[in-house]
Amino acid sequence: MKTVIMAGGKGTRISSIANDIPKPMIQIEGKPVLEHELECLRDQGFTDIILTVSHLGNVIMDYFGDGTKISPATGKPFGVHIEYYFEEKPLGNAGALFKIKDKLDSDFLLLNADSVFHVDFNRFVDFHREHRGLVTLFTHPNSHPYDSGLIITDQNGAVSQWLTKEDNRPRYYRNRVNAGLHVINPDALNLSGIDADQVGTAGENGKILKVDLDRQILKPLAGTGKMFCYDSPEYVKDMGTPERYASVCADYKAGRILEKNLKHKQKAIFLDRDGTINKYVGFLRNIDEFELTDGAADAVRTINRSGYLAIVVTNQPVVARGEVSFEELEEIHNKMETLLGKEGAYLDAIYFCPHHPDRGYEGERPDLKFDCECRKPKPGMLLKAAKDFNIDLAKSWMVGDGENDVKAGQNAGCQTALIGSKDYGQTVTVSSLKDFADRYLKQEEVL
Numbered sequence: 385m386k387t388v389i390m391a392g393g394k395g396t397r398i399s400s401i402a403n404d405i406p407k408p409m410i411q412i413e414g415k416p417v418l419e420h421e422l423e424c425l426r427d428q429g430f431t432d433i434i435l436t437v438s439h440l441g442n443v444i445m446d447y448f449g450d451g452t453k454i455s456p457a458t459g460k461p462f463g464v465h466i467e468y469y470f471e472e473k474p475l476g477n478a479g480a481l482f483k484i485k486d487k488l489d490s491d492f493l494l495l496n497a498d499s500v501f502h503v504d505f506n507r508f509v510d511f512h513r514e515h516r517g518l519v520t521l522f523t524h525p526n527s528h529p530y531d532s533g534l535i536i537t538d539q540n541g542a543v544s545q546w547l548t549k550e551d552n553r554p555r556y557y558r559n560r561v562n563a564g565l566h567v568i569n570p571d572a573l574n575l576s577g578i579d580a581d582q583v584g585t586a587g588e589n590g591k592i593l594k595v596d597l598d599r600q601i602l603k604p605l606a607g608t609g610k611m612f613c614y615d616s617p618e619y620v621k622d623m624g625t626p627e628r629y630a631s632v633c634a635d636y637k638a639g640r641i642l643e644k645n646l647k648h649k650q651k652a653i654f655l656d657r658d659g660t661i662n663k664y665v666g667f668l669r670n671i672d673e674f675e676l677t678d679g680a681a682d683a684v685r686t687i688n689r690s691g692y693l694a695i696v697v698t699n700q701p702v703v704a705r706g707e708v709s710f711e712e713l714e715e716i717h718n719k720m721e722t723l724l725g726k727e728g729a730y731l732d733a734i735y736f737c738p739h740h741p742d743r744g745y746e747g748e749r750p751d752l753k754f755d756c757e758c759r760k761p762k763p764g765m766l767l768k769a770a771k772d773f774n775i776d777l778a779k780s781w782m783v784g785d786g787e788n789d790v791k792a793g794q795n796a797g798c799q800t801a802l803i804g805s806k807d808y809g810q811t812v813t814v815s816s817l818k819d820f821a822d823r824y825l826k827q828e829e830v831l
């Protein structure tokens with residue numbers, strides 16, 4: 385599979401760090417960012433590279449050549465095959481794709497060299513092939529969803545809405561942001577209706593026709609069922625400002641970029657919902673009753689910075705009882721993500737069990753009334769998450785306020801923390817989620 389890397393950005397905001405070199409050549413630990421990215425791709429078998437360059441692109445071309453040269457940083461060959469498209473005049477971030485269209489005859493990876501990433505690309509591509517869409521976006525939660533563009537999907541995982549920063553957003557929404565990595569089928573370019581011959585030429589108004597990837601190619605695919613998103617907790621960060629660059633360098637030194645690659649075993653904090661993240665009100669049926677517990681956002685933020693994944697696992701028999709629909713439950717979870725997001729905290733995933741074993745109640749949904757494998761204290765949700773995210777359960781924790789939580793954690797082989805005072809054989813006892821995060825995470829790993 386070919387990989388196209390857009391390496392033409394000007395990067396003015398970061399010019400205080402590097403004025404005379406293009407942004408992808410900025411170094412992290414003595415090696416250009418772009419070289420880190422090419423190594424990541426090469427090591428996973430993606431060696432057929434097309435770089436689109438413009439501003440100071442000759443610096444990139446001189447350094448990498450056709451990919452057979454020896455790297456000045458490592459003393460070893462780059463080990464990839466590189467072709468270039470040099471933009472004489474600015475074509476917008478996707479204009480070059482139309483100029484190299486004849487080289488793109490099947491699905492390709494399209495990556496942005498302005499961000500730093502370490503991703504299991506084969507896993508991403510497998511997802512794309514399974515879903516048979518024209519485009520798959522790499523999406524993730526971030527610590528500032530309130531001022532980020534948002535991706536909203538339908539029940540099949542197809543993108544239904546693409547909201548930019550400026551668009552009106554729903555009151556409650558899932559924290560899901562486009563990370564700028566894509567698998568694209570060339571038909572998506574054809575569907576855009578853009579005439580390759582016109583790109584870069586003056587239109588009727590005298591303006592040069594440029595192409596914006598998000599606005600002209602991707603956003604119009606929302607709602608067509610042809611674009612999917614791939615949610616991943618792997619490391620993808622923009623380094624567009626001096627502060628972000630500094631934080632990326634610190635992450636690199638600490639090994640955090642590499643370790644988040646899903647090829648490596650992950651560790652998670654599994655979180656119960658009611659009574660742990662939100663205040664306990666019995667069966668929560670009304671979204672207005674959902675309020676975070678004191679310090680919950682603070683605790684989740686600590687988890688986010690600790691290197692653990694934050695994964696909710698919750699029994700919601702209210703669905704089987706017919707008291708809350710799947711749509712209402714989703715809205716409640718959107719409220720949870722929105723409230724956490726306002727405080728810079730995010731969840732990597734939410735798993736819920738909608739089942740209940742006992743039949744015979746008025747209004748119940750018989751299809752959900754059975755003895756399932758996911759209802760805590762069974763470990764089904766934790767085992768599913770472990771499979772989805774390659775989690776080492778023995779290095780993970782289950783935190784909750786009930787016996788079911790402790791037992792589910794034990795049944796999955798995790799360490800366990802009980803919020804409360806009873807003894808169910810838990811590893812540790814704490815007074816709140818925040819107490820757990822303060823005592824067992826902060827000292828261990830802090831940014």
Ligand SMILES: [Zn+2]
Pocket residue numbers: 737738739756757758759
């Ligand atoms: Zn279940």
